[in-house]
Amino acid sequence: MSGLRERKKRATREALSWAAVRLTVERGWDGVLVEDIAAAAGVSPRTFNNYFSSKAEAIAFRHADRFARLADVLRERPADEPLWDAVRAATLSVIDPHEQPPPEGWVDGVRLMTAHPALVAEFAKAAVDGEQVVADAVADRTGDPDPMYPRLVAAAVTAASRIASEEWMRSADAGPIGPLVLAALDRYATGLATPTTG
Template identity: 45%
Template sequence: MTVDNDLGEAGRTGLRARKKLATREALSRAALRLALERGLENVRVDEIAAAAGVSPRTFNNYFSSREEAICFLGVQRAQRIGRALRARPADEPLDEAIGNAMAQEYAGHAEPDKVAMRMLVSEPGLRGEFLKGIVSLEEPLAEAIAARTGTDAERDLFPRVLAAAVSSAARTATGHYLRTDTTAPFATVVREAISVIAPAARAYGGGRE
């Protein structure tokens, strides 16, 4: 499966890539909806494919399991956050840019559904894929951080360590959001979690020199 390549190609406006990404999204949404309605153990691949209007063979061309399909939107979100960070103003302090890029992804109509999130973190068959989705945030973030700070994501420690800290903050924010009785939007909880690691980003510097 070539999820990352498809996401990258779609960002470059290729028609074929956009169609492939649209199919992935349709399958992922169908899988999530059916799992919420019936319970994960009661959902079959052929039912997901039918709900998305494709064949089971097409499903297998895109995903290796129903769990992977359900969690795909999280991988897609990680790619968008990386692009959002790259698009932040160059003179914006790094910690603020990261917080704004993260919050932007979850604001307004993008507010996560608590029932769906709770299923993702509590269902044994989904938890591993869900955590992989959060970890997948690290690569695009590290590259975006490196681009903003003039470092190299392959050679330098800073962009990858900070990206890993952001990924951990996102995971912790998810647990807090589900575990407590907070009424704050998830975007606010994520921004607060990012603020905890802000000193590390601030110590390195703000935007590009």
């Protein structure tokens, strides 16, 4: 029964977070209240407050949760799989490889949403927490007693996500974000070789 209860709680948390993202992108930061998010998720404002302390925390949850799920999958990958192959496979588990290009106006809305000071702070916290979670998973996988290596790998993973997101938001014709994240990780996996020109 506890497993079912936990799944229901997770589903509610995800529904609230997605509603917060969708409504804020569509209406702008000041156009969305906690009551609106709760109604969109089919719960009461009191339920929202049981899960999140603010609208910004609800939005940033999706960012932190991707790193937590990536770490879980990374631990489950075959022990003899090369690390960067495992990282790539774990990343594929938390992005949609068949994602469609965003609807018109979506990227502009995301750009405005993520620039809000309250959300900048929450995303920064989520990135720090997520980086530690990934580092712990890398350490468990490699058994490396040197604390620097897992942290460097985790920093590369979080940087790949951040930089891909920034490039996606800068694009005049943004497609799915997943391929950008994978391309960034692949660059790390090959040692960030200097690009050839000409």
